[in-house]
Amino acid sequence: MKRDGGDKQMQSVWKLPAPAKWEKRFGRHPTQKPEILLDRILRASSQPADLVLDPFCGSGTTGVVAARLGRRFVGFELETAFVKIAIARFKDELRSQLSLSFACASEKWSVIFAPKAKRQSPSWAQLVREALAQLGGEASLSQIYERVAAHERTRTVPTWTCTIRRVVREGRGVVPLGNGRYKLAAA
Ligand SMILES: C[S@@+](CC[C@H](N)C(=O)[O-])C[C@H]1O[C@@H](n2cnc3c(N)ncnc32)[C@H](O)[C@@H]1O
Structure with missing residues (x-):
């Protein structure tokens, strides 16, 4: 380093040309x-x-x-x-x-491509089914909301309650029991 600096202590600010x-x-x-x-x-x-x-x-x-x-x-x-x-x-x-x-070297190149893993978010229907399972297989819509609210996906989708309502109305994995209650559909 000293030799590089003309036999002087290397300075902490280096002035070098931009890439050629x-x-x-x-x-x-x-x-x-x-x-x-x-x-x-x-x-x-x-x-x-x-x-x-x-x-x-x-x-x-x-x-x-x-x-x-x-x-x-x-x-x-x-x-x-x-x-x-x-x-x-x-x-x-x-x-x-x-x-x-003229050295003997091998021209072997390993390139490991590791594409960014896509984070798999559970679907809303899956979240509803999970919530119902945690609630013993049967619950009211507000109890389902409470459980689903704990999932981080709700933080990025402000309209998530409408989506959950649609999921239960369409009977995606759940069966309506009346009086705003739902149960897990048989698998
Ligand atoms: C400042 S540049 C490096 C330039 C390099 N020294 C050169 O001379 O070409 C930083 C590089 O890091 C890459 N990069 C950013 N985040 C990365 C990550 N998480 N894993 C691998 N590469 C990343 C960018 O695509 C970018 O090409």
């Missing part, structure tokens, strides 16, 4: 970091063969520089478009290392 055009040759990332910045960070904080983790890796700048410096790398990225840019950059980095060093 060629660093964006496989596509653009809106907040892409300059390779020179990651080069300095990785050399300052890791040794060859160390494992570097970038949990928000974008276009893969950290991984490309890690590979260049002989570090191992694991990156996470949410957007498929950025993962594609990162892979193109990693492949290119490895190709240029091979042609420079």
Whole structure:
């Protein structure tokens, strides 16, 4: 670090150029970091063969520089478009290392796609059935409301009471007993 700073103690404010055009040759990332910045960070904080983790890796700048410096790398990225840019950059980095060093390296890439899990919300009819089951299989509409109100889904749907009323009127999983009371329909 001292050598990098012209044999002076490294300052805490670093002035470095923005990413060069060629660093964006496989596509653009809106907040892409300059390779020179990651080069300095990785050399300052890791040794060859160390494992570097970038949990928000974008276009893969950290991984490309890690590979260049002989570090191992694991990156996470949410957007498929950025993962594609990162892979193109990693492949290119490895190709240029091979042609420079004639080293024997294997070009194996593992990309694990883990799409965002969709949170499955229970349906309103399901919530009504659950409420009735908790109430012993039979209850009034207001008792059903009370139970369903405990579910977080009601916080995002202000009109949920109308929906519950419709569910019981349509007899979705419930049987009307008269006098505003309902029982669980047989499965
Ligand atoms: C500041 S950018 C990283 C830029 C990167 N250093 C580069 O040089 O290209 C942050 C990235 O984190 C991604 N991201 C945001 N939330 C995420 C999450 N929960 N899991 C994985 N990636 C995420 C964004 O899609 C974005 O590409």
